[in-house]
Amino acid sequence: MSFLEIKDLKVHYPIRGGFFNTVVDHVYAVDGVNMIIEQGKTYGLVGESGSGKSTTGKAIIGLEKITSGEIIYEGKNVAGKNRGRRSAFNKDVQMIFQDSMSSLNPRKRVRDLIAEPIRNFQRLSDQEERKRVLELLDIVGMPEDAMYKYPHEFSGGQRQRLGVARAVACNPKLIIADEPVSALDLSVQAQVLNFMKNIQQQYGLSYLFISHDLGVVRHMCDYISIMYKGRFVETGTREEIYSNPKHIYTQRLISAIPNINPLVREENKSNRRAVDAFYRENEHLYFDENGKVYDLNPLTKTHHVAIKESIKGAI
Ligand SMILES: Nc1ncnc2c1ncn2[C@@H]1O[C@H](COP(=O)(O)OP(=O)(O)OP(=O)(O)O)[C@@H](O)[C@H]1O
Ligand SMILES: [Mg+2]
Numbered sequence: 001m002s003f004l005e006i007k008d009l010k011v012h013y014p015i016r017g018g019f020f021n022t023v024v025d026h027v028y029a030v031d032g033v034n035m036i037i038e039q040g041k042t043y044g045l046v047g048e049s050g051s052g053k054s055t056t057g058k059a060i061i062g063l064e065k066i067t068s069g070e071i072i073y074e075g076k077n078v079a080g081k082n083r084g085r086r087s088a089f090n091k092d093v094q095m096i097f098q099d100s101m102s103s104l105n106p107r108k109r110v111r112d113l114i115a116e117p118i119r120n121f122q123r124l125s126d127q128e129e130r131k132r133v134l135e136l137l138d139i140v141g142m143p144e145d146a147m148y149k150y151p152h153e154f155s156g157g158q159r160q161r162l163g164v165a166r167a168v169a170c171n172p173k174l175i176i177a178d179e180p181v182s183a184l185d186l187s188v189q190a191q192v193l194n195f196m197k198n199i200q201q202q203y204g205l206s207y208l209f210i211s212h213d214l215g216v217v218r219h220m221c222d223y224i225s226i227m228y229k230g231r232f233v234e235t236g237t238r239e240e241i242y243s244n245p246k247h248i249y250t251q252r253l254i255s256a257i258p259n260i261n262p263l264v265r266e267e268n269k270s271n272r273r274a275v276d277a278f279y280r281e282n283e284h285l286y287f288d289e290n291g292k293v294y295d296l297n298p299l300t301k302t303h304h305v306a307i308k309e310s311i312k313g314a315i
Contacts, residue, residue: 003173004037004093009069011052024165028056031230033069035208036294037174040200042207044217044238045255047227048050053210054098056227057176060208061095069072091121094167095176098210099183104151110137110162111147136165140195161195168199170243176208181216193220194250206239214257223302226250231293233286246305246315248279272297285311 012031014023019204030052037043045053058064060071062083071079078089097103104113104169118124118285122199137146140161151159160180160314177196181189193216199205211217217224217297218238225235226249232249245251255275259268286307287293296314 002036002038003074004035005070005072006033006035006037007070007072009020009056009059009071010067011055011064011305012067014278026231030059032295033087033227033232035225037206037208039206040175040204041223042200042209042221044221044224045208045210045216045227045309046224047213047215048212048215051227051232053227055177055230057095057178059209060091061093061176063095078093081254086120090189091117091170092173092247093176094095094170094172096160096163096167096178096180098178099184100156100163101151104159104166106151107151109147110149110151113151113162114166117166121170132169136169139168139189139199140165155188156185159191160184160192163196163201164192167206168203171203172205174206174208176210178210180209182211182213189216196220226253228293229291231306232296232304233293235296236300240303244303246299247305247307248275248282251275251301252279 009013009030010028010032012026012028015025015027016022017024027043033056035043039053045056046094047053055064059066066079069079070077073092083089107237111130113132114136115129117122118129118132120303131146134144137144141157142161142165146154146158146162150231151162154162160183163180167177180196181192184192196207197220200207210219221238221246222229222250223235223237224241225232226241226247227233234241234245234250236244241250245254252275255268255272259265297309298304301310305315
């Protein structure tokens with residue numbers, strides 16, 4: 001059962017210029033995105049830098065003004081102004097930010113940082129609140145004395161875990177995780193990702209997992225959407241995207257995943273060259289005359305590709 005539906009979401013930023021500082025054009029950061037989020041599932045949002053991933057996440061939780069579109073939460077449209085600061089949606093949808101250093105207030109101790117979302121939505125006594133903060137620190141594997149420290153006293157990995165603790169503090173239904181591990185080294189990445197998976201199993205959480213790293217997304221996600229210039233070029237289950245990518249942009253992204261096995265390195269390299277050459281020859285078939293991504297076209301119930309109807313049979 002889906003509890004959240006994003007319909008035709010658009011975020012356009014005006015570009016001002018000229019003598020009168022008038023709006024001369026727009027950046028189409030997010031340009032018609034649709035998603036259906038079910039309980040307990042992980043959705044990957046993948047794309048190159050500037051494709052609109054963070055803007056999509058921020059627009060969903062209300063940090064970015066939406067140009068048009070609907071966010072249907074439990075049957076009601078919560079896009080725009082018609083939801084209160086303490087609404088169920090604000091409690092149930094939380095975000096972990098791309099940069100943990102600037103997203104945690106440097107002047108607050110961990111105890112207050114983690115208790116802040118709880119204070120917004122629940123009335124707990126001092127004793128109860130302390131107990132809950134300790135519980136949350138335990139969930140993310142941090143010691144009790146972390147309570148009294150400030151964000152700068154932690155490593156990047158630890159800070160990201162604090163971000164996870166803060167996000168799960170009010171038992172949300174969905175966590176939007178924007179590149180939660182990109183700034184961390186590989187061993188710490190695995191730790192944080194495993195925490196996130198454990199918490200998911202315990203609480204039946206859903207994730208919208210934003211990343212440019214297809215390796216991490218493969219490890220985490222049930223469904224994946226590939227984003228390019230503010231639009232989805234392809235969406236599908238993990239198997240559909242990795243084993244049967246249909247859009248040339250997806251194919252190119254997947255062929256660029258590095259392989260650590262030295263025996264297949266040469267083979268991969270020539271494969272990558274072939275995919276690149278194919279991309280250049282066929283680009284015009286997959287994007288319209290303005291270079292815009294077409295609307296998604298269903299291949300199966302779950303697998304959708306942005307192509308013209310007329311070439312659907314040929315791919
Ligand atoms: N406040 C803003 N004003 C104008 N343009 C913006 C603003 N915020 C983002 N953009 C533009 O919107 C586009 C999408 O940005 P966004 O941050 O969503 O990309 P991203 O996919 O998250 O990239 P990255 O992987 O680098 O984090 C970019 O072209 C960016 O320059
Ligand atoms: Mg981003």
